Amino acid sequence: MDDLATIPDYGLGWLDASGPSSDIVLSTRVRLARNLQGHAFGPRSRVNDREAVLSLVRSVIEKSSHLSGASLWELAKVSPRTQKILLERRLVSEDLLGGKKGVPPRGAAVLLSTKDPTSVMVNEEDHLRLQSLLSGLRLQDAWGLVDRLEEELGNELPLAYHHEFGFLTSCPTNVGTGLRASVLMHLPGLVLTKEIGQVLKGLNQVGLTFRGLYGEGSEVVGNFFQVSNQTTLGKAEEDLVGHLDQIVRQVIQYEEHARHVLLKEAPAVTEDKIWRAYGLLRYARSLSFEELINLLSGVRLGSSLKLLPNLRVYTLNKIMIYSQTAHLEQAAGRDLPLPECDAHRASFVRRILAREGVVTSDGESSPESP
């Protein structure tokens, strides 16, 4: 159960940047909050509720054709490092790992499908949190995946539903559809042209919200924004997803326009910014994760603008995930105290960028000499 190698790519399918607009929209995520009738949920749930829920989920795997082969990871039985890796891949939440206490509560688990990029957190804030994670802007597809998963689970399990409110959830903000759809966007153009404030204000006005890279309450770093719906009640899932999709397409257009403006009005400053970020990533001997993300932002912009022609979005996505602490520790086979971790991160980034081919000083690319 502790061996990540059994499903090494799990949660990493989106890294391949195969989805539409994947230079601007890194990934699409849809999650549904569901609870089971007959078991207390949220803060009122007890150990026996949670264990019963976990048993029910386990029983479904065996019955369902779609979920067959899925693996169920009880987090308390998983090593702390693997817990953190699951967190860094966004397959589990801080809460599911026990929050500040750092010990996963009894019954906390994650169900990982091996057939498609879906998963279910068990006994998080709600009994079940179904989620899908795809590359680029693929809201309909991501919704379709969790919708099918929900149908499958709903066929076997008694989901808590109120004829007036819809699906019942632990937190009232999730009642109704229980749906949160979100896209992780990279918006350096809007930040550099200082239009981002206006755009974010606009999102709020149409019922959307944004957060930083690491979910609720996290700061925005590296010009990465998670944009998602705020309301879950009173609208059909398709409408919520369709609305978000429409607005995100607009934001993509704004971002593309801002990049065009940058290249037209401040090409030298923009290029300089991009190449400096590349130069630091290529040669620094120590990188904090926050600095890395900020530098990746510049390099990602350069890749998207074809100023760093040989650098694939796939590589940049990979760096983002694998340069997180637990992933670096996994690679090193041991814990990495802070200064060492920053050194491993820098070394990893240098190796990846070197493998991608040396981008030479004037922009031509050549393979690294032996």
Place this chain on the structure above:
Amino acid sequence: MDDLATIPDYGLGWLDASGPSSDIVLSTRVRLARNLQGHAFGPRSRVNDREAVLSLVRSVIEKSSHLSGASLWELAKVSPRTQKILLERRLVSEDLLGGKKGVPPRGAAVLLSTKDPTSVMVNEEDHLRLQSLLSGLRLQDAWGLVDRLEEELGNELPLAYHHEFGFLTSCPTNVGTGLRASVLMHLPGLVLTKEIGQVLKGLNQVGLTFRGLYGEGSEVVGNFFQVSNQTTLGKAEEDLVGHLDQIVRQVIQYEEHARHVLLKEAPAVTEDKIWRAYGLLRYARSLSFEELINLLSGVRLGSSLKLLPNLRVYTLNKIMIYSQTAHLEQAAGRDLPLPECDAHRASFVRRILAREGVVTSDGESSPESP
């Protein structure tokens, strides 16, 4: 007279880093201030004094075997760009070019030997300023060169001398020997270990002084310090030079010790600093001269510590001189307004570093692919 190509390397011999300790002591300079009897000097000198002095100097060239072939550049007849190039090579001073007025006064000239790295500024603050410029720490040699030049000139010209004070100069601080010997030192180790304040205080206590890269009143950038004697009176030239030499050797030892401490106690931070500087120089698209000098400081330290093994001190010296504005304009064949000049500087540095061989991400070096 305007064609630098006739003596393209003039003033640049020291760049080859052939002198002792040339990774720490970039260059040694000795100058002698002299005036001619029978002509007012300093602020009291008139156009006819200055023109008479210039004529006398011209007449000496023809008579002297040692100076034969030397070229005399009347600065008012030299293009503004060439004037600036001479300044950037430290062959003339701001004052000789007319200071803030920017127009060289009548009679202002520089005599450039083609036989050795000596030159004479004519009609600067004093009638004659004899100087020599050598790579590394070579105070005795540099003194020997100006001493021989002075003898040659003194044989033909009546130098103003007072039996009690010695050689008379425009400014009383130069009276006596008229000698200023200075070495341009790179002291990043002492700066990073924060010992520099103590060392500079020590210099003052033994009658020495320091200035920034660009002479009196200039700020210290890039950890480059010009260390020179303060007094010129009451001691023999050999003693002044010998004293400076002795102290500079001590400072070199302090600097080497500080570098040793850095490598031992903060190797990661030191390496990171060096490689980041290299990464920025290698890829930036715009560099101010001040930023360049600061980054060169890091890279120079790395080269000296063999952390950037393929980077020769010669290359770093060359970058320092040729990335100055007038040199860049000369290469471009036209004036370069500010943002363009910074772009040309960055491009020049990238080209030079690329030619030196790619220093790869992990410190091995390989020649740049075509």
